[in-house]
Amino acid sequence: MGLLPLNYRRPDHVSEEDVRRNESSVEFDEKADASLKSGYSGTSPGIPDALTFDRILNGGACPPCTVRDFMNYLIYIEHAAENLQFYLWYRDYVRRFDAAPASETVLSPDWTRAMEEDTIARVQKDATGKAKKDAPVARELFKGTDFEKAPEARVESRDPFATPPRSSAGDTASLSGSQATSYVSQAEDAFSAVGVKQPFTIQPFRSEINRVIATYIVDDSPRQLNLSSCEQKAVVRALSYTTHPSALRTLSQNIENTLRRQAHPNFIRWSICNGNPARVTFARGLGVGTILVAAVGSIILTLSKAGRGWRALFAILWVLGIATLVAAAKGMCVVLHGLHHRNVRPWELFVEDNTTGLEQLHEGKRSFDSFGSCNSYEDEPWVVKYQRRFYVRKVFDREVWIQEPALRQIQDTIFLQSVLLALFGASALTAIFVAVPAGGFF
Known part of the structure; x- marks a missing residue:
């Protein structure tokens, strides 16, 4: 594969605020929904076609850009x-629901756009009405206290570490079910909390939908999605009516939008880095040190009686230092790039141990289990082992070959950009030092 254009820029880091800002300017109508299904990936600038979101999820990429690498990034980073x-569960669920017999799927009618909009309006109206009803009680409760003058500030405050964040309205009626002993009881608690009747159990996939509610929707669920209180209640009401995939249509579109526009570009940006943090920090220090040596040497020769030609020899150090520093600023080590290698990730390092390897294999399979436990990894054996690892050993961690050609192409382009920038900077600095008259001090 050839090089990318020399003006190539790796994907920018996308924050949650950026995604939310984009969502406010994009409406998911039927046309947009069709474009998503037809392969539109909303690819950010800097991502080649070989590394698009759909290609990775469909198994068209090599390590370290496979769907398993993507999952590991989402878990650990x-x-x-x-x-x-x-998203993977929903995509498979749509396929299985469409393949089910018509005699079963007829029991689960479509959740139309009009029904969804009406449900959201009712949820918002109920939340607004409850807030107004509770306002006089709150004023009477805080009367004569420090909170009387600024009740709004008290209501809006919330735990910054809560996941996911919830709107203040209706928090007291938020969904529950974390203490239930089964998926069925958790789903029943969720339906009761939003004031809807228990659904028909004869609907297809009803037990699976109950597990989805208990795993992804209700508060304190093992894999709770980032939903507002209003979104949470609207989804539960939709699922109480039908198990048709359309009941999760808006939720799945929001999740897909986050994956495509935030997680995927950030994953590609992270994958471009071929060194671990310790290695990249070491490379930056090496680049700065080389530049300082070149600068000190050039100054000494300039102040001496040595000929001007000797100063040009430091151009080699200028090039090496600047190229190393520029590449490290983008997360790359030029030594590893010369071999097309990357450092092994911390969670991959200790796979040589048989027991730990089996445990990590189990963890990897569990991460693709749609109804597994939470995604916490603090108790995994590699965490403590890597923390105890000496810094120098981290710098020279084990290396593996980068198999994905498109990723090597990106790294080749970044390396060439670093070298060209280094040649330009070294030429300018060398010309300045050569042009300065000799000091003749010694």
Whole structure:
């Protein structure tokens, strides 16, 4: 494969605020829904066609850009694996529901757009009405206290570490079910909390939908999605009416939008880095040190009686230092790039141990289990082992070959950009030092 254009830029880091800002300007109508299904990936600039979201999920990429690598990134780096787990389940659920006999699926009617909009309006109206009803009680309760003058600030405050964040309206009536002993009882508690009747158990996939509610929807569920209180209640009401995939249509579109526009670009940006943090920090220090040596050497020769030609020799150090520093600023080590290698990830390091390897294999399979436990990894054996690892040993961690050609192409382009920038900077600095008259001090 050839190089990318020299003006190539790796994907920008996308924050949750950026995604929310984009969502406010994009409406998921029928045309947009069709474009998503036809393969539109909303690819960010800097991502080649070989590394698109759909290609990765369909198994068309090689390590370290496979769907398993994507899942590991969401678990260990972004801490949002539940989005991909839910998305993979929903995609499979749509396929299985469409393949089910018509005599069964007829029991689960479509959840139309009009029904969804009406449900959301009712949920919002109930939340607004409850807030107004509770306002006089709250004022009377806080009368004569420090909270009387600014009740709004008290209501809006919430735990910054809560996951997911919830709107203040209707928090007292938020869904429950974390203490239930089964998926059925948790789903029943969820339906009761939003004031709807228990659904027909003869609907197809009803037991699976109950597990989805208990795993992804209700508060304190193992893989709770980032839903507001209003979204949460609207989804539960929809699922109480039908098990048709359309009941989860808006939720799945929001999750897919987050995966495509935030998680996927950030994953590609992270995958471009071929060194671990310790290695990249070491490379930056090496680049700065080389530049300082070149600068000090050039200054000494300039102040001496040595000929000007000797100063040009430091151009080699200028090039090496600047190229190393620029590449490290983008998360790359030039030594590893020369071999097309990358450092092994911390969670991959200790796979040589048989017991730990089996445990990690089990963890990897569990991450693709649609109804597995939470995605916490603090108790995994590699965490403590890696924390105890010496810094120098982290710098020279084990390496593996980068198999994905498109990723190597990106890294080749970034390396060439670093070298060209280094040549330009070294030429300018060398010309300045050569042009300065000799000091003749020694």
